[in-house]
Amino acid sequence: MALGRPRAFDLDHALDQALMVFWRRGYENASVAELTHAMGINPPSLYAAFGNKEGLFRKALARYLAVRTKFWDFAIAAPTARGMIERLLRGSVEFLADENNPPGCLLVRGAMTCSEMGKDIQNELISIRKMAEHKVWERLAAAKEAGELPAEVDPCAFAGFIAAVLEGMSVHAAGGASREDLQKIVDVTLKAWPETAATAPIDTREECLTGS
Amino acid sequence: MALGRPRAFDLDHALDQALMVFWRRGYENASVAELTHAMGINPPSLYAAFGNKEGLFRKALARYLAVRTKFWDFAIAAPTARGMIERLLRGSVEFLADENNPPGCLLVRGAMTCSEMGKDIQNELISIRKMAEHKVWERLAAAKEAGELPAEVDPCAFAGFIAAVLEGMSVHAAGGASREDLQKIVDVTLKAWPETAATAPIDTREECLTGS
DNA sequence: CTTATTATGTAGCGAACATTACATATTTGG
DNA sequence: CCAAATATGTAATGTTCGCTACATAATAAG
Numbered sequence: 001m002a003l004g005r006p007r008a009f010d011l012d013h014a015l016d017q018a019l020m021v022f023w024r025r026g027y028e029n030a031s032v033a034e035l036t037h038a039m040g041i042n043p044p045s046l047y048a049a050f051g052n053k054e055g056l057f058r059k060a061l062a063r064y065l066a067v068r069t070k071f072w073d074f075a076i077a078a079p080t081a082r083g084m085i086e087r088l089l090r091g092s093v094e095f096l097a098d099e100n101n102p103p104g105c106l107l108v109r110g111a112m113t114c115s116e117m118g119k120d121i122q123n124e125l126i127s128i129r130k131m132a133e134h135k136v137w138e139r140l141a142a143a144k145e146a147g148e149l150p151a152e153v154d155p156c157a158f159a160g161f162i163a164a165v166l167e168g169m170s171v172h173a174a175g176g177a178s179r180e181d182l183q184k185i186v187d188v189t190l191k192a193w194p195e196t197a198a199t200a201p202i203d204t205r206e207e208c209l210t211g212s
Numbered sequence: 213m214a215l216g217r218p219r220a221f222d223l224d225h226a227l228d229q230a231l232m233v234f235w236r237r238g239y240e241n242a243s244v245a246e247l248t249h250a251m252g253i254n255p256p257s258l259y260a261a262f263g264n265k266e267g268l269f270r271k272a273l274a275r276y277l278a279v280r281t282k283f284w285d286f287a288i289a290a291p292t293a294r295g296m297i298e299r300l301l302r303g304s305v306e307f308l309a310d311e312n313n314p315p316g317c318l319l320v321r322g323a324m325t326c327s328e329m330g331k332d333i334q335n336e337l338i339s340i341r342k343m344a345e346h347k348v349w350e351r352l353a354a355a356k357e358a359g360e361l362p363a364e365v366d367p368c369a370f371a372g373f374i375a376a377v378l379e380g381m382s383v384h385a386a387g388g389a390s391r392e393d394l395q396k397i398v399d400v401t402l403k404a405w406p407e408t409a410a411t412a413p414i415d416t417r418e419e420c421l422t423g424s
Numbered sequence: 425c426t427t428a429t430t431a432t433g434t435a436g437c438g439a440a441c442a443t444t445a446c447a448t449a450t451t452t453g454g
Numbered sequence: 455c456c457a458a459a460t461a462t463g464t465a466a467t468g469t470t471c472g473c474t475a476c477a478t479a480a481t482a483a484g
Contacts, residue, residue: 004460005450026325029240032442042463043443053442104324108383112316112324113238126387157396160384164397165373168380171320172372175338184369185376192404216430217480244472254433255473265472 011049012063014039019060023102027057027111028118057110057121064106065128071095076135081143082193085162088136089186092166097179104174107132108167133163150194158192165189223261224275226251231272235314239269239323240330269322269333276318277340283307288347293355294405297374300348301398304378309391316386319344320379345375362406370404377401 017038021030032053036043050056071091078084096104107129111122140155149155169182229250233242244265248255262268283303290296308316319341323334352367361367381394 003452004458005452005462007461008450024325025327029325029327031327031440033440042461044445044463045461047443048461109325112383112386113236113241113321115237115241115243129383129387154396154400157400160389160393161377161397161400164377164380164384166380167383168376168378171324171341171379171383172376174324175341177372181372184366185373188366188369188373188404191406192400194403215482216428217432217482219431220480243470245470254431256434256475257432259473260431 007045007049009039009041009045014041014049015056015060015063018056019064019106020102022057022060022110023064023106026109027121028114030057054121058124061106061110061124068095068101068106072132072135076139081140081148084136084139085193086190088162088166089189092169093179093182093186096169096173096177096182103176105167105170108170109174129163129167133159136162152194161192162189219257219261221251221253221257226253226261227268227272227275230268231276231318232314234269234272234322235276235318238321239333240326242269266333270336273318273322273336280307280313280318284344284347288351293352293360296348296351297405298402300374300378301401304381305391305394305398308381308385308389308394315388317379317382320382321386341375341379345371348374364406373404374401 017040018035021035021038024030025034030053032043032046035053035056036046039046046056050059071094072088075084075087075091078087095101102109107125110125111118114122137155137159140149140153140159143149144153144155165185169177169185172185173182229252230247233247233250236242237246242265244255244258247265247268248258251258258268262271283306284300287296287299287303290299307313314321319337322337323330326334349367349371352361352365352371355361356365356367377397381389381397384397385394
């Protein structure tokens with residue numbers, strides 16, 4: 001069968017452009033007009049390739065998770081639980097302070113509020129945030145099982161705490177916080193970890209950049 | 213001069229209804245249709261009383277700050293810096309877990325993302341969040357001046373940390389976190405305060421409710 | 425009661441929204 | 455070179471947006 005005229009734009013590049021718009025505006029405030037303009041295509045091409053605006057957002061979100069959050073995998077894979085926490089926090093500082101990124105995390109900004117029509121996407125983002133917190137909880141629980149954690153650390157509670165701090169840093173960054181502001185938040189956060197004094201302070205900034 | 217037909221609705225009550233819509237939907241996603249329906253009035257009455265949608269939001273926001281955030285003033289007025297932190301955190305738990313409130317804080321949810329047209333309101337909310345953090349910083353700095361704080365506590369950094377945790381709790385609550393989830397976050401957060409072991413744990417829930 | 429004044433309800437304004445019909449342009453298979 | 459197939463650009467769909475003109479209803483002053 002003949003395949004006719006080939007697509008005139010690169011799918012991944014167009015997705016990256018769409019991602020930046022969604023990241024800046026949020027899901028519902030990003031208009032199809034702004035999206036198509038950023039992608040360099042016309043509405044019919046968008047709907048042919050992605051179905052509708054929701055389909056485009058889901059594809060852009062998948063690309064965000066695959067490309068932009070590698071520092072998270074790098075953190076989960078840390079040799080120690082304490083190392084994971086540090087990598088998560090310091091990696092987030094670099095991620096949120098990166099001038100090439102819109103301020104704040106897409107998972108937080110994407111659909112903080114929405115109309116009735118946007119509830120599916122909102123729940124999707126909430127679900128992903130919960131899965132991320134669950135990963136931290138699992139890693140901490142495994143560390144506790146292995147006797148790595150002090151008795152007073154409750155893996156579930158600490159995972160919730162870390163997730164909240166990360167979300168709060170995202171809100172802070174969206175409000176214009178600088179790298180130094182975020183760094184200070186991380187420094188105080190690490191004091192909630194009982195072993196702080198016993199653990200040598202490690203600057204994982206280099207590693208995080210390598211990991212992402 | 214004759215005053216003609218009197219207003220048929222109570223201003224404060226209408227503002228409260230509008231506030232609930234803005235709180236649930238955010239500034240831009242709250243439509244005038246939904247607002248007027250909730251307020252029990254028609255568009256011309258809204259525009260006669262508040263000028264436009266932005267004016268209505270500003271009035272609703274003022275009412276939110278005056279009526280809904282008294283626990284914050286109660287916290288700032290605490291006799292000790294440590295007491296302020298506890299009141300802030302525990303008060304926020306009750307505030308965020310209150311089933312009568314939409315989930316999350318209006319200052320965080322109101323305009324996390326927006327179009328070009330909503331930037332003024334977004335900056336207004338960011339400015340208020342910064343002022344709140346500044347109040348905590350001032351209180352901590354005064355405590356440090358008075359020798360109340362341990363040397364390792366940096367008032368500025370700790371205020372940023374607390375502000376981030378509160379914002380993170382708001383995001384967490386917007387994602388469906390329960391009172392118990394939020395309570396656990398608070399418990400871990402307080403461990404970042406060096407005097408934890410030396411200070412008797414105080415349940416300030418009653419006081420917070422009284423204060424709000 | 426008359427009249428001036430003000431709020432109300434209805435109905436509609438232009439603009440922007442997400443989405444799509446349709447004709448055109450471009451490429452591959454035969 | 456032709457024909458089938460597919461993406462493109464233009465322009466329009468119906469709907470919702472914030473906002474307002476206008477006529478009416480209801481009140482207070484004289």
